[in-house]
Amino acid sequence: MHPRFFPILLLLFSATIFYVGFAGAGDVSSENPFTPKGYLIRYWKKEISKDVPMPVFLLDKASPLTAVEFAGFSKLADQRALSSHLPDFCVKAILLCFSDLSPSLEKHDSNANFAVYLNKNFTNYGNNRLAGVDSFKNYSDGDNLLVDSFRRYSRDSTGHGDKFSSYATEANVVDQSFNTYGTVATGGAGDFSNYNKQVNVPNLRFTSYSDDSNGRKQTFTAYTDEANSGDQKFTSYGKNGNGAANDFTSYGKDSNVLGSTFTNYGESGNAANDTFTSYGTNSNVPENTFKNYGIQGNAATESFKNYRDQSNVGDDNFQSYGKSSNAAKVDFENYGKSFNEGTDKFSGYGNGAVGEEVDFKIYGVNNTFKDYAKKGVTFTGLPNVSSAAGASLGATGEKISKWVVEPGKFFREKMLKSGTVVPMPDIRDKMPKRSFLPRVIVSKLPFSTSKVDELKKIFHADDDNSTMSKMLTDSLSECERPPSPGETKRCVTSIEDMIDFATSMLGRNIVVHTTENTKGSKADIMIGKVKGINSGKVTKSVSCHQSLFPYSLYYCHSVPKVRVYEADILDPKSKATINHGVAICHIDTSSWSPGHGAFISLGSGPGKIEVCHWIFENDMTWTVAD
Numbered sequence: 001m002h003p004r005f006f007p008i009l010l011l012l013f014s015a016t017i018f019y020v021g022f023a024g025a026g027d028v029s030s031e032n033p034f035t036p037k038g039y040l041i042r043y044w045k046k047e048i049s050k051d052v053p054m055p056v057f058l059l060d061k062a063s064p065l066t067a068v069e070f071a072g073f074s075k076l077a078d079q080r081a082l083s084s085h086l087p088d089f090c091v092k093a094i095l096l097c098f099s100d101l102s103p104s105l106e107k108h109d110s111n112a113n114f115a116v117y118l119n120k121n122f123t124n125y126g127n128n129r130l131a132g133v134d135s136f137k138n139y140s141d142g143d144n145l146l147v148d149s150f151r152r153y154s155r156d157s158t159g160h161g162d163k164f165s166s167y168a169t170e171a172n173v174v175d176q177s178f179n180t181y182g183t184v185a186t187g188g189a190g191d192f193s194n195y196n197k198q199v200n201v202p203n204l205r206f207t208s209y210s211d212d213s214n215g216r217k218q219t220f221t222a223y224t225d226e227a228n229s230g231d232q233k234f235t236s237y238g239k240n241g242n243g244a245a246n247d248f249t250s251y252g253k254d255s256n257v258l259g260s261t262f263t264n265y266g267e268s269g270n271a272a273n274d275t276f277t278s279y280g281t282n283s284n285v286p287e288n289t290f291k292n293y294g295i296q297g298n299a300a301t302e303s304f305k306n307y308r309d310q311s312n313v314g315d316d317n318f319q320s321y322g323k324s325s326n327a328a329k330v331d332f333e334n335y336g337k338s339f340n341e342g343t344d345k346f347s348g349y350g351n352g353a354v355g356e357e358v359d360f361k362i363y364g365v366n367n368t369f370k371d372y373a374k375k376g377v378t379f380t381g382l383p384n385v386s387s388a389a390g391a392s393l394g395a396t397g398e399k400i401s402k403w404v405v406e407p408g409k410f411f412r413e414k415m416l417k418s419g420t421v422v423p424m425p426d427i428r429d430k431m432p433k434r435s436f437l438p439r440v441i442v443s444k445l446p447f448s449t450s451k452v453d454e455l456k457k458i459f460h461a462d463d464d465n466s467t468m469s470k471m472l473t474d475s476l477s478e479c480e481r482p483p484s485p486g487e488t489k490r491c492v493t494s495i496e497d498m499i500d501f502a503t504s505m506l507g508r509n510i511v512v513h514t515t516e517n518t519k520g521s522k523a524d525i526m527i528g529k530v531k532g533i534n535s536g537k538v539t540k541s542v543s544c545h546q547s548l549f550p551y552s553l554y555y556c557h558s559v560p561k562v563r564v565y566e567a568d569i570l571d572p573k574s575k576a577t578i579n580h581g582v583a584i585c586h587i588d589t590s591s592w593s594p595g596h597g598a599f600i601s602l603g604s605g606p607g608k609i610e611v612c613h614w615i616f617e618n619d620m621t622w623t624v625a626d
Contacts, residue, residue, distance in 0.1 A: 034067035036438035043496050049509040052625055057514055061552060061618075062495055063093055063438050070438060077444040083458045094435040096550045097459060098147050098175060098468055122150045129157040137165045147467075151179045159187040166194045172432055173548075174202045175467035182210040189217045196224045200430045203467035204232040211239040219247045224255055231259040231470065238266045245273040250281070259287040264295065272300040283311045291319045300328045316344045324352035332360045405601035411612050412602065413585045416565050420527045421572050424520040429546070429617040436552040439494040447493060449476045459550050468550070475547045478555065485591055489557040491547065498556060502542045502622040505558045513566065514620040516580040520569050528568030528577060533623050538563055538587055542622040543615075561588040564623050584621055585612040 031038040040062045044054040065073065069092050076082045082089055090097035134154075148168075154160050162182075168174055174196060182190060190210070196202050202224055210216050224232065238246065266272045272294070280286040294300050300322075322328050349358075357378050408423035415422050437445075446454040452472055455461075461468035479491035488505065492498040502510055513533075533539065541564055544556040562584050569579035590607030592598070598611040615621055 032067050034070070036063035036065055036070055036436075039438070040495055044499065047499050047503055047508065049625065052509070052511055055512060055514075058495065058512060058620075061436055063435050065093055065438065069093075070440075074438075074440055074444075077441045082445075083460065086458070086460060090550075093437060093551070094433065095437075096173070096432045096434050096548075098466070122148070122153050124152050124155070125150075127152065127155045127157070129154055129160040131159045133161040133163060135163040135165065136167050137163070138169070139164070139167045148176045149179075150177065150181050152181075152183065153178070154182045154185055154188070155180065157182065157185045157188060160185065161188050162190045164190075164192045166197070167192070168196050168199060169194060170198045171196070172200050172430065173467060174199050174204070176202075176204050177463075177466075178204075178206045178209050180208045180211060181206070182213055182216060183208065185210065185213045185216050187215050189219070192218075192220045194222045194225075196227060197222065199224070199227050202227050202232070203470055206232075206234045208236045208239060209234070210241055211236060212241065213238070214242045216241070217245040217247075219249070221247075221249045225250060227255045231261070233261045234263070235261075236264045236267060238269055238272065239264065241266065241269045241272060246275070248274075248276045250278045255280070255283045255286065259289075261289045261291070262293050263289075263291045264293075266294045266297055266300065267292065268296045269294070269300065270298045272297055272302075274300070274302045276302075276304045278306045280311055281306060286311055287315045289317045289319070290321050291317075292323060293318070293321045294325055294328060295320065295323045297322070297325045297328060300325060302328070303331045303333070305331070305333045318344075318346045318349055320351060321346070321349050322353050322356055325356055326353070327355040328353065328357070330356070330358045332358070405597045409613060410598040410601045413563070413610050413612055416527060416530050416567060416583060416585075416612065418527055418530055421524055422527065424523060424525045424569070425614070426522045427515060427614055427616040428518045428521055429619075431546055431548060431618075434550070434552045436495050437493070439496045442493045442551065447476070447479075449473065449480060452476055471548050471550075475549045475553060478547065479553075483557070486560065487557050489555065492544070492554050492556055493551070498544060498554060501556050505542050506540065506622060506624050509625045510622050511625045512620050512622045513564065513582040513615065515582050515615050515617065518617050519578040520571075520581075524572055525578075526570040526572040526575065528570045530565055530567045533564040533566065534626060536563060536565070539623060541584065543584065543619070544621070545619050559584070559586070559621075562586055564621060582615040582621065583612050584615065585610050 031041060033039070033042065037059060040059065041054060048054070063070070073082065073085075073089055073093070076085055076089075086097060089095065154162060168176070176196075182188070196204065204224070210218065218238075266274065280288070294302065322330065406425045409425040411422060436442075445458065446452070455472050455476075456464075456469055459468055459472070461472060463469060475491075483489045490497075490501045492501055502512070538561055541559045541562055542556055543559050544554040547553045547555050565583045565585070567581050567583060568577050569581045570576060571578050587610050588607070589596075589598070589609065589611055592606045592611075594605050596606075598613075599605050602609065602611065
């Protein structure tokens with residue numbers, strides 16, 4: 001035997017003996033003490049009062065690595081070599097990682113069945129195609145991690161059509177890139193219908209899409225409807241195009257916190273015709289940026305109709321829109337009407353334009369127009385805007401419908417009464433499954449915006465616009481955000497860190513609560529037996545919510561002046577117990593925003609009412625033990 005293997009065998013032999021003694025000593029867990037779970041069990045017993053057992057749901061979030069895997073990956077972390085073993089690391093540690101780009105389908109059969117494809121690379125696919133249609137129907141539906149790359153797809157094609165119908169519906173984390181799609185194409189059409197409906201965290205990028213095309217039409221119908229918290233970027237879309245028509249109908253409807261960026265969209269295009277109808281309708285906090293949109297375009301027609309209608313808040317930014325364009329016509333009809341006022345900013349609008357006509361009809365509220373063109377642009381329906389920089393348009397006075405908050409998402413404390421029938425929101429965890437990393441490993445990984453580039457290298461986020469890159473940057477930025485008034489917060493990267501934060505705020509005699517399962521979601525339920533934590537008195541808790549990151553990362557914060565309840569959840573027809581829920585009621589809401597969804601749902605405003613909500617799947621709240 002080679003002498004270098006002897007210490008390793010001795011260590012494993014010792015670990016086995018210790019493990020037998022450990023497991024046979026009457027301990028409630030059979031975990032090998034050299035695994036991350038074994039270490040966590042000992043840490044819990046050391047830091048938490050002896051009378052409080054560790055809950056199974058928390059232990060299940062710990063790293064599943066074996067003792068040998070734990071030792072091996074710890075060594076790789078020491079050597080800064082995890083990146084070279086990322087696929088193996090991600091699988092064994094149960095992390096959220098995206099596969100590296102797969103081989104191109106360039107030479108595949110033109111009649112391939114796209115319905116059964118998943119995470120494919122369509123680079124150079126369909127080049128020089130003549131007529132015909134490629135149909136992506138029910139492609140990647142319900143997938144968890146979706147990465148599709150369409151580069152130079154249908155380049156130089158003539159009369160070729162592409163249909164994306166029910167594409168990636170109900171998928172989870174979606175990363176799709178359309179680079180130079182349909183470049184130099186003549187005729188044909190691209191149809192995106194029911195694209196990415198009900199997805200969670202979409203990151204969609206259209207870069208140089210249909211550049212230099214001639215007479216090609218793109219239709220986006222029911223695009224990203226009911227999506228949650230994502231971004232879409234259209235960069236140099238349709239540049240140098242001729243006679244291109246783009247129709248965005250019911251785009252982003254009923255979505256939540258969805259951002260869209262149109263940069264250099266339609267640059268130097270000729271006779272473009274863009275229609276935004278029911279764009280962002282009934283959505284929550286949509287953010288749209290139109291930067292250098294239609295710059296140097298000729299004879300473009302753009303229509304914004306029922307744009308962002310009935311949305312909650314929202315922010316649109318038009319920078320250098322239509323700059324140096326010729327004979328453009330823009331129609332804003334019924335634009336930006338919302339229950340809670342958003343913000344629309346028009347900066348450098350129409351500078352250098354010739355013969356541009358802009359018509360505002362039934363425009364929304366809280367809009368600021370700065371640095372408008374003094375010459376070359378005619379504004380109708382917007383008094384004096386061309387002569388007064390910074391003009392602000394008032395409200396129309398019409399009644400605006402409220403943005404719809406999911407029934408049961410927020411409720412009053414009086415609803416927590418036995419026998420009451422109430423709607424239960426969708427409390428299912430919609431994030432990808434991940435585990436915590438062991439503290440020993442995670443402490444060796446960078447965790448700050450100043451070192452985000454190092455973290456991107458580890459998780460192969462080479463593209464700064466990719467979902468992984470954005471996920472890392474956004475979560476780190478949120479963790480570094482200053483706390484709100486009266487809030488104490490910490491992002492915890494291990495369960496040990498979570499325990500430390502909870503004990504620092506509440507002491508060692510604490511318990512952690514979560515809702516038992518997801519039964520009753522999106523249905524009416526009956527409240528059964530109700531128990532108030534701390535006898536129903538106002539107390540203090542530490543709530544922890546998931547953040548989207550490669551490994552489990554929780555945003556924990558102290559929550560003063562709350563009442564926490566446990567309640568049996570019953571089937572309203574059979575009266576059988578189907579769940580055991582945990583609800584938290586915030587007694588002091590004085591620092592909350594007037595536009596908070598709770599006030600939209602329940603009425604009233606900050607400081608006037610208490611607001612309750614359920615603890616969703618995989619979230620938790622810590623309280624002092626009774």
